[in-house]
Amino acid sequence: MAQHTIDMSTNTFNLENYLKAAKVDVEAALDASIQVVYPEKVYEAMRYSLMAGGKRLRPILCLAAYEAIGGDSQGDASRRDEALRVAMPTACAMEMVHTMSLIHDDLPAMDNDDYRRGKLTNHKVYGEDIAILAGDALLAYAFEFIADRTAGVPAERVINVVKRLGHAIAATGLVGGQVVDLECEGKTDTTAETLTFIHMHKTAALLEACVTCGAVLAGASGADLAKLSTYAQNIGLAFQIIDDILDMTATTEQLGKTAGKDVAAQKVTYPSLWGIPTSQQKAEELVNTAKAELQSFGSAAIPLMALADYITARDR
Structure with a gap:
């Protein structure tokens, strides 16, 4: 793991x-x-x-959340090292799941895209x-990977992580959202409530x-988890709103995937x-x-x- 010194004080962060240093660590762990x-x-x-690149936002959020629980006001380097050691397997697993969702989302039966992150999509190559x-x-x-590689925390925390991740992927999460998304394609009467359910x-x-x-994994209390859940739900919805805007305003080269896909598929967007x-x-309010x-x-x-601010400021 790389050693990075990052001043976390408000004025100098x-x-x-931070993203560059964290991405180096995440990329190395994923590669291995x-x-x-x-x-x-x-x-x-x-x-x-x-290993096709990307922002690695999801694993970085996982590591940052670990650091936020019990971290000190100056960004203790030992706390960051602890996050890399304890939370990195879960962070990598999050990127594996996200990558799975992209591979499947790009398939002809789903969004039918030829490019992702500026490269041919998986089904176009394999x-x-x-x-x-x-x-x-x-x-x-x-x-x-979570079960095998996570060490240094009580087993019940690992089980909790597995449960939460499963819930986020299943019909209660990603799969359910994708089903409703597919059902709404070509329908012009999709409401904001349905769109919000999807995303x-x-x-x-x-x-x-x-x-x-x-x-x-860091031992957060129930109260802290509730706050972090609300935080994540809001940035998640903001992330999608910005994605919808970029689909209309950015180029294929900027996005690394086909621009204008939502309009072509007659999808209702924000x-x-x-x-x-x-x-x-709305995205700024959510952030x-x-x-x-x-x-x-x-x-x-x-x-x-x-x-959170980065989500609304990004251009791809």
Whole structure:
């Protein structure tokens, strides 16, 4: 693990440096997590999408949440090292699950996209059959990775993490959101309430799992978990609103995936319901609400606050 010195004080915290340092650690852990063995094709397909880049926002949120529980006001380096040691297996598992969702989402039966993160999608390289299996393999391995690699915390915390992650993926979370999303394609009467249901499950549920699972591993209280859940739900919905805006305003090169897909698929989005200015305002309101939930954590939560702001400021 790389050693990084990051000043967490309010005036000098640098999110760009924080993200860069955390991403180095996450990338190294992900690279070491899967080796290519027989049958090589499925492992190669797993690694192809897992190591295709991206912001690594989900594992970084997991690590930042661990640091926020019991961290000191100056960003104790030992606390960060502890997060890398204890929470990294769960952080990696979150990225495995997210990668699975992208592989499956890009399939012809779902969103049917040819590019992801600026590269050909998994099924375009390995075929639909292997892409499905690679996603399945990443999903199953995520749970094994948490159970096998997490050390230094009571077993009940690990079980809690597994339970929360399963809930975030199943019909109670990502799968349920995806089903309703597919059912609403081409329907112009989709309401804001239905749209929010979709994205609270399809997008926000996994972000909530990232944050709360990191906190669970650190021994967070029920009250702290409730605040962090609300924080994560709000940034998750804000993240999706900004995604919807970018789908309409950014280029394919900026996004690393096909721009304008929502319009082409006749999907109802937040900008199509509210317009871009109101959607942007709603996202900012959600971020402000999220940040308000972190006040009691003091400056140990500065990275989480900065990550919330990053969601509305991003351009891809």
